[in-house]
Each structure stands twice: as C-alpha cells, then as structure tokens.
Amino acid sequence: MSSHRKNIFLGLGIAILLALVPLLTKRNDIINIMVLIFLYICLAQSWNILAGYTGQVSLGHAAFFGLGAITTRILWVGGYPFLMAFTTGGLVAVVFALIVGHPALRLRGIYFAIGTLGLAQILKITVGNILPTVADLPGDYIATYNLIPRYYLFLILAVIMVVVVYLVGHSKLGLGMVAVREDEEAAEASGVNPFRQKMISLAISSFFAGLAGGAFAFYQVSYYHDLPFSPTWTFDALLITFVGGVGTIVGPIIGAFFYAIFREFFARAFPELHVFIFGTLFILVVLLLPGGLVEAVSRIRRLIRAKKTDTGFS
Amino acid sequence: MGKQSKTPLLQVEKLVKSFGGLMALFGVNFEIHPGEIFSVIGPNGSGKTTLFNIITGFLKANSGKVTFMGKDITGLPPHQICRQGIARIFQLVKPFHQLTTLQNVMVGRAYGKDPATNLRKSKEEVVEILNFVGLGNKIEVVASQLTMAERKRLELARALAAHPQLLLLDELMAGLNSAETEIAMELVKKIRGSGITVMMVEHIMKAVLGISDRIMALNIGEKIAEGLPKDVVKNQLVIEAYLGK
Numbered sequence: 439m440s441s442h443r444k445n446i447f448l449g450l451g452i453a454i455l456l457a458l459v460p461l462l463t464k465r466n467d468i469i470n471i472m473v474l475i476f477l478y479i480c481l482a483q484s485w486n487i488l489a490g491y492t493g494q495v496s497l498g499h500a501a502f503f504g505l506g507a508i509t510t511r512i513l514w515v516g517g518y519p520f521l522m523a524f525t526t527g528g529l530v531a532v533v534f535a536l537i538v539g540h541p542a543l544r545l546r547g548i549y550f551a552i553g554t555l556g557l558a559q560i561l562k563i564t565v566g567n568i569l570p571t572v573a574d575l576p577g578d579y580i581a582t583y584n585l586i587p588r589y590y591l592f593l594i595l596a597v598i599m600v601v602v603v604y605l606v607g608h609s610k611l612g613l614g615m616v617a618v619r620e621d622e623e624a625a626e627a628s629g630v631n632p633f634r635q636k637m638i639s640l641a642i643s644s645f646f647a648g649l650a651g652g653a654f655a656f657y658q659v660s661y662y663h664d665l666p667f668s669p670t671w672t673f674d675a676l677l678i679t680f681v682g683g684v685g686t687i688v689g690p691i692i693g694a695f696f697y698a699i700f701r702e703f704f705a706r707a708f709p710e711l712h713v714f715i716f717g718t719l720f721i722l723v724v725l726l727l728p729g730g731l732v733e734a735v736s737r738i739r740r741l742i743r744a745k746k747t748d749t750g751f752s
Numbered sequence: 753m754g755k756q757s758k759t760p761l762l763q764v765e766k767l768v769k770s771f772g773g774l775m776a777l778f779g780v781n782f783e784i785h786p787g788e789i790f791s792v793i794g795p796n797g798s799g800k801t802t803l804f805n806i807i808t809g810f811l812k813a814n815s816g817k818v819t820f821m822g823k824d825i826t827g828l829p830p831h832q833i834c835r836q837g838i839a840r841i842f843q844l845v846k847p848f849h850q851l852t853t854l855q856n857v858m859v860g861r862a863y864g865k866d867p868a869t870n871l872r873k874s875k876e877e878v879v880e881i882l883n884f885v886g887l888g889n890k891i892e893v894v895a896s897q898l899t900m901a902e903r904k905r906l907e908l909a910r911a912l913a914a915h916p917q918l919l920l921l922d923e924l925m926a927g928l929n930s931a932e933t934e935i936a937m938e939l940v941k942k943i944r945g946s947g948i949t950v951m952m953v954e955h956i957m958k959a960v961l962g963i964s965d966r967i968m969a970l971n972i973g974e975k976i977a978e979g980l981p982k983d984v985v986k987n988q989l990v991i992e993a994y995l996g997k
C-alpha cells in the first residue's frame with residue numbers, strides 16, 4: 439500500500455471514530471473538549487498553511503476568525519439560514535485578508551506580520567466600540583440549542599481543513615508555496631510567482647479561519663462581540679502550530695490536542711496557566727526542537743529503529 | 753556562425769545601471785546567438801552579476817533594452833522571464849534547504865517553461881536531470897545536507913528542469929576543485945550539445961578558454977573587448993584590467 443493510501447485510510451479511520459463519540463457518551467464536558475480540539479485544529483492548521491508552508495507569518499489571524507464569527511452570528515441571528523451565514527463569514531474573512539494582503543505581501547520581511555497585527559487590533563477596537571454589547575442568542579435559538587450538531591460541524595470543519603492542507607501539501611501549488619518559504623528569489627528564478635502563491639495561501643488560510651469563527655459563533659451562546667477578535671486566537675494558533683510542528687500536517691493536530699487538554703486541565707484551578715505552560719513549551723521547542731512534537735516522535739522512532747537494527751546485526 | 757548570427761537569441765542594448773552614485777553598467781551592448789557558449793569575464797565588481805540580474809529581472813536597469821527571441825523582456829518580473837525560457841543559477845547558491853533534491857528540481861519543472869501540472873508524471877524526467885548532473889544517488893537527500901559542489905549541481909539541475917533556451921551560469925565553477933571543474937566543464941558542453949545556449953561568468957581562465965565560443969570582457973561596467981577567446985586574451989585593455997597597468 440502506498441504511503442498516500444495509508445495516510446488517507448488512517449485519517450478516515452480516525453474521523454469515523456470521532457464521529458462515533460456522541461453516540462458513545464452523553465457527557466457534555468467530553469463533547470465540549472472535543473469541540474475545542476477541533477476548533478484549535480482548524481485555527482492552527484489555517485495559520486500553518488500560510489506561515490508553515492508559505493513562510494508568511496500572520497500576527498492577525500484573530501481578525502479572520504473574528505470577521506467570520508461576527509458575520510455568521512449577525513446573519514444567522516438575523517434569520518438567514520445558518521449554512522449561508524457560515525459561508526458568508528468565511529468569504530468576508532477572505533475579502534478582508536486579500537485587501538490587507540495585497541499591499542503587505544508585496545513587501546518582504548516583517549511588514550506582513552506587523553501589518554496583520556495592527557489591522558487585527560484596529561478591528562478589535564472598532565468592533566468593541568460599535569458593538570460593545572454581549573452577543574446573546576435569542577430565546578428561541580437557546581430553546582432549540584443542541585450540542586450535537588455543533589460537534590459535527592466542528593468535526594467536519596477540522597476534517598476538511600486537514601484534507602485541504604494535505605492535498606495542497608502534495609500538489610504543485612504546495613510545492614510552489616514551500617519553495618517561496620525556503621527561498622523567494624530561487625523560487626522566482628524557477629518560474630514561481632511568489633505573490634500569487636502567498637495570496638492563494640492567504641485566501642485558504644483566512645477562509646478556514648473565518649469558518650472556524652463562524653462555527654464558534656454557532657457554538658457559543660453568549661460572548662462579547664470583540665472576543666473573537668482577541669489576539670489570544672492568533673497566539674493560540676501560533677503556539678499550537680509551533681509546539682506540534684510547524685510546516686507539517688500532523689503538527690497542528692497534535693498541538694491542538696495537547697493545548698485543549700492542558701487548557702481544560704488547568705482551567706478550574708489555575709486559569710490561564712496553560713498559556714504559561716505552553717509559552718514555556720514554545721520557547722523550549724524553538725530552542726531545542728525546531729520541528730516540534732512531530733520531530734520528537736520521529737526522533738524517538740528513529741532511535742528505536744536504530745536499536746532494533748543494532749541487535750539484529752550483533 | 754554565419755547564418756545564425758542574423759537572429760540573435762538575446763540582444764542587450766545600451767544597458768545602464770547605477771546603484772546610487774556608483775555606475776555598475778555603462779551602456780553595455782551585445783548579442784548572443786543560438787547554440788553558442790558566451791562567456792563574460794572581468795575583474796571583481798566589474799558588473800557581471802548585475803548584468804545577469806537585469807537580464808533575469810531581479811534588477812531594473814536605469815535604461816536600455818533586453819530582447820529575447822525577438823520579444824522585449826525588459827523589466828519583466830523574474831518568474832515570467834524564466835517561463836519565457838531563460839533560466840539561471842546564482843553565484844551564491846540558493847537551494848531550497850529543507851526540500852529533497854528531487855523536490856528542488858521539481859520546482860523548476862512545475863513552474864518553469866512548459867510547466868508540468870502532474871508532478872508524479874514528471875518525476876521520471878526530474879530523476880533523469882538529477883542523473884545528468886550526477887546527483888542520481890541523492891534523490892531523497894535534503895539539500896541542506898549536500899556538499900558545496902553538490903549544491904552547485906543541484907542549482908544547475910533546477911535551472912535545466914525549467915526547460916530554458918538560454919541558461920545563465922554565474923560562476924558555476926567557483927569553489928570547485930580541479931577535478932570537479934573538469935566535470936562541470938563537461939556538463940556545460942553537454943548542455944550546449946543538447947541545444948541550450950549558455951551565457952556564463954567564470955573566473956577560471958582554463959575553463960573559459962576551453963569551452964567558450966565567444967567572450968566579452970567587462971571592466972568597471974564597460975565593455976572593453978568582445979570576440980573569439982584567442983583574440984580577447986591578447987587584447988591590451990583586457991590584460992591591463994586584469995594585471996593593472
């Protein structure tokens with residue numbers, strides 16, 4: 439069996455198992471933590487395709503998440519069908535991203551990082567001023583609220599996101615993105631249009647971040663409108679990706695899993711301690727293990743394999 | 753050359769480039785004909801790399817014109833110039849460090865001239881190119897683990913994968929030992945033999961004289977000589993530029 443096929447079967451198997459979870463347990467705390475994991479997978483993976491694959495570090499990922507959330511919430515509560523509101527949320531994030539990206543991605547270096555950070559903050563403040571209220575769900579929405587459809591929405595979103603990154607990573611488009619990340623001039627000299635690669639990457643990234651925001655708006659009963667614009671979302675995505683393994687497909691998945699579990703574990707006793715722990719982990723990873731947990735796993739595997747071969751020959 | 757010289761592959765006219773007050777190129781004119789090996793020589797800082805950078809779109813000239821196969825390509829961005837059929841290697845090699853040699857070369861194949869859409873179908877050709885430059889046994893090795901000589905060959909393979917009609921080699925042989933230089937010279941001859949026109953910058957005189965059809969000499973941004981190798985080396989201005997007066 440080719441490794442391609444193997445990966446697809448493995449992924450499919452895990453997705454099916456995850457789809458069974460609501461049938462096996464009625465515990466809301468488990469469902470909620472799974473939702474959080476899926477949310478983080480989507481958030482981190484969408485950041486990863488832009489930063490990890492294409493080398494463009496966005497510090498304004500929260501802007502895309504927030505735009506998706508606010509658009510979806512307003513349209514959905516305003517009476518539009520949810521799926522329409524949800525898709526529109528993703529598209530609004532893309533439009534915004536491309537407007538910002540068009541000038542910023544032409545510049546090299548840290549301009550894109552700074553530009554996206556600045557714009558995300560401006561959006562957060564603007565939304566906080568215009569809509570300082572809590573986004574409450576109307577009574578009839580709360581009356582029919584059910585966690586299970588939320589679970590599946592997040593699961594499907596995470597699966598699609600992972601599949602998209604996998605397909606892109608194995609395609610010509612992905613090769614061009616990685617080439618731009620590795621050396622922009624060499625990529626150009628080989629016929630790659632770096633600006634185009636970055637814009638496509640940004641479009642995919644912001645679309646899925648926007649959808650994740652929309653799913654959040656569907657899931658969360660009550661929150662301040664500017665909460666999804668908080669820089670925390672950006673740094674969550676960044677920490678998860680780096681700790682898991684930047685530029686890999688498995689990295690953000692592993693990272694999201696750990697991050698959500700840590701978060702739940704410490705939430706009651708020491709709120710925000712998970713950020714501290716993950717921050718420390720982040721520094722350790724950057725210093726000692728630039729490939730993240732994914733690299734740690736493959737190193738351990740290599741060690742084990744080396745041991746086996748040793749004994750085999752002796 | 754006779755018949756061929758009527759339609760140059762590349763034509764460079766009155767190229768001027770300054771960096772602030774520094775004149776790097778001062779009205780350079782020349783033509784390259786299909787099928788030849790055209791070498792550019794000159795002391796360090798005479799403007800050779802700058803010339804390459806303008807032809808390949810990495811720098812914009814202050815004035816002047818570059819025509820390739822009858823088309824004005826002046827000021828086009830690098831990726832478009834590559835897709836028109838001009839590929840280059842960098843004097844300071846620029847491998848995609850974390851990618852395997854196969855992936856490195858695949859980038860050229862997927863995005864250069866006649867770009868491949870199906871990467872799997874192009875694998876065979878890419879492997880063939882890697883074999884041609886002598887990296888056939890390093891297909892799955894990541895570029896960061898290659899030696900300097902291997903990186904130079906990788907650079908060459910990536911450029912060849914873009915299917916160029918004109919290949920620009922900026923100091924391909926710099927930093928190679930004499931055995932490696934011999935191999936590189938053979939490669940360049942074979943490349944020309946396959947129908948690709950070569951423009952190269954080289955300091956190793958043995959290599960330049962051994963394989964060039966024509967040579968142009970630059971000094972401080974000006975063309976001081978052009979012609980057959982045996983004539984250019986006897987040129988008084990060239991001798992002075994290299995040895996001092």
Ligand SMILES: Nc1ncnc2c1ncn2[C@@H]1O[C@H](COP(=O)(O)OP(=O)(O)O)[C@@H](O)[C@H]1O
Pocket residue numbers: 771774775776794795796797798799800801802803
């Ligand atoms: N990007 C640049 N900015 C400023 N000066 C440059 C730049 N590139 C080259 N130069 C200057 O232009 C002159 C020609 O350089 P170059 O083309 O690299 O020479 P060569 O390749 O012949 O050694 C040198 O004086 C060099 O310092």
Ligand SMILES: [Mg+2]
Pocket residue numbers: 800801802843
């Ligand atoms: Mg040079």
